[in-house]
Amino acid sequence: MTVRILLVEDDRALREALADTLELAGYAYRAVASAEQALSALAEEHFALVISDVNMPGMDGHALLSLMRQRYPHLPVLLMTAYAAVERAVDAIRQGAVDYLVKPFEAKTLLELIARHACGAVHDSEGPVACEASSRQLLALAARVAKSDSTVLISGESGTGKEVLARYIHEQSARARKPFIAINCAAIPDNMLEATLFGHEKGAFTGAIASQPGKFELADGGTLLLDEISEMPLGLQAKLLRVLQEREVERVGARRPIPLDIRILATTNRNLADEVRDGRFREDLFYRLSVFPLAWPALRERPSDIMPLAERLLGVHATRMHQSVPRLSAEAQACLRAHTWPGNVRELDNSIQRALILQQNGVIQPADLCLDMNISQVVVEEPAAQTLQRGLENDLRQREFQLIIDTLRAERGRRKEAAERLGISARTLRYKLAQMRDAGVDIEASVYSAS
Numbered sequence: 001m002t003v004r005i006l007l008v009e010d011d012r013a014l015r016e017a018l019a020d021t022l023e024l025a026g027y028a029y030r031a032v033a034s035a036e037q038a039l040s041a042l043a044e045e046h047f048a049l050v051i052s053d054v055n056m057p058g059m060d061g062h063a064l065l066s067l068m069r070q071r072y073p074h075l076p077v078l079l080m081t082a083y084a085a086v087e088r089a090v091d092a093i094r095q096g097a098v099d100y101l102v103k104p105f106e107a108k109t110l111l112e113l114i115a116r117h118a119c120g121a122v123h124d125s126e127g128p129v130a131c132e133a134s135s136r137q138l139l140a141l142a143a144r145v146a147k148s149d150s151t152v153l154i155s156g157e158s159g160t161g162k163e164v165l166a167r168y169i170h171e172q173s174a175r176a177r178k179p180f181i182a183i184n185c186a187a188i189p190d191n192m193l194e195a196t197l198f199g200h201e202k203g204a205f206t207g208a209i210a211s212q213p214g215k216f217e218l219a220d221g222g223t224l225l226l227d228e229i230s231e232m233p234l235g236l237q238a239k240l241l242r243v244l245q246e247r248e249v250e251r252v253g254a255r256r257p258i259p260l261d262i263r264i265l266a267t268t269n270r271n272l273a274d275e276v277r278d279g280r281f282r283e284d285l286f287y288r289l290s291v292f293p294l295a296w297p298a299l300r301e302r303p304s305d306i307m308p309l310a311e312r313l314l315g316v317h318a319t320r321m322h323q324s325v326p327r328l329s330a331e332a333q334a335c336l337r338a339h340t341w342p343g344n345v346r347e348l349d350n351s352i353q354r355a356l357i358l359q360q361n362g363v364i365q366p367a368d369l370c371l372d373m374n375i376s377q378v379v380v381e382e383p384a385a386q387t388l389q390r391g392l393e394n395d396l397r398q399r400e401f402q403l404i405i406d407t408l409r410a411e412r413g414r415r416k417e418a419a420e421r422l423g424i425s426a427r428t429l430r431y432k433l434a435q436m437r438d439a440g441v442d443i444e445a446s447v448y449s450a451s
């Protein structure tokens with residue numbers, strides 16, 4: 001999934017610093033110094049997102065934004081504004097910018113906004129969706145470990161996407177053109193698991209009317225995924241350990257070992273170390289499998305993945321159902337963001353599929369998602385655009401408040417210095433602090449509390 005970003009900033013030092021941030025985070029980008037150059041770049045290639053400064057000589061960021069809105073209505077634009085121009089940021093959002101950043105900002109803030117806005121546009125691309133910073137890191141790590149032949153143990157709650165990650169490792173490996181075989185250890189009865197994995201010779205047991213290769217042999221040259229490995233009976237664990245050590249397999253009822261060239265991946269939604277401690281999982285096998293452990297966090301711990309995943313799943317299922325892709329209403333989006341997703345991505349997947357069936361007129365409403373939550377908490381009784389506008393303005397105010405608190409903290413409460421740092425007069429700062437008090441912010445407590 002390559003996300004290409006256009007960066008527009010006239011200040012050379014800042015442009016280079018931002019470009020470094022993008023590069024380190026693994027984004028492809030093109031950096032230009034003016035709005036005019038940005039328009040030529042846009043005419044030449046496709047970008048998933050534009051990040052633009054507002055104050056630039058020649059055409060400014062607002063003029064660039066309105067031109068982009070006309071020419072590329074679906075292209076998300078993030079504006080970077082100076083503190084003093086915060087009021088205009090509200091205009092920018094009205095004009096169609098997806099968000100704005102108040103300078104100076106931290107790299108982390110920039111990357112979070114990119115994740116939120118650039119990745120949603122890629123629902124038709126391949127590979128796992130990973131927009132939250134932690135997910136991107138996990139995927140980058142998986143891509144690196146894929147190049148080796150190391151055994152990987154993927155852990156995570158049910159439905160977090162462990163199998164998706166396993167496939168990704170296979171596809172990124174030198175074995176990509178060879179088979180990927182997955183077997184769910186929990187879904188096969190104990191007495192069948194051995195023959196299914198190892199294969200059997202004719203007559204090895206009642207009903208074995210012909211010889212049959214096992215999953216290990218079928219995966220030869222490729223990758224074998226042992227899903228829910230914690231459910232494997234202890235006796236079989238010993239046999240599996242032998243296969244991993246010897247790199248050969250013996251069919252049930254056979255004498256001759258068959259050499260194997262396979263890579264093993266395993267998943268678990270239990271804590272395997274606990275299973276070892278309680279005597280349900282062999283310690284030696286645990287160490288052999290977890291040469292390289294990878295853990296998918298629960299979906300609620302990676303909120304920036306929710307919307308991009310919802311968009312991807314909408315695209316996938318709508319195409320499968322020969323339907324055009326409906327839009328998620330602002331209220332439905334708020335519901336998706338607010339839900340805690342105990343069933344992780346699988347629950348989101350189910351919810352999107354239900355919504356595709358229930359939606360009317362190409363717009364998904366909260367009720368169509370059938371989430372087990374109190375929808376009235378999320379839906380405000382006012383038109384969607386107004387709700388959204390109010391949300392953005394609140395968000396903007398929150399960030400302004402936070403910036404003031406952070407600056408006061410950095411200046412150890414000295415107002416004059418803080419005002420200077422913020423680029424506003426001491427009077428404006430007084431006025432803003434009064435506004436904050438009115439809004440219920442305990443300024444002293446916030447500034448002097450441990451951060």
Ligand SMILES: Nc1ncnc2c1ncn2[C@@H]1O[C@H](COP(=O)(O)OP(=O)(O)OP(=O)(O)O)[C@@H](O)[C@H]1O
Pocket residue numbers: 127128129130156157158159160161162163164165227267269309312345346349
């Ligand atoms: N990062 C992702 N990008 C795209 N789709 C995903 C992603 N993660 C999960 N999915 C989708 O969510 C569903 C559940 O994923 P998956 O089967 O990989 O989860 P799991 O952790 O292996 O679940 P279980 O523990 O129940 O076996 C699948 O339909 C999968 O396509």
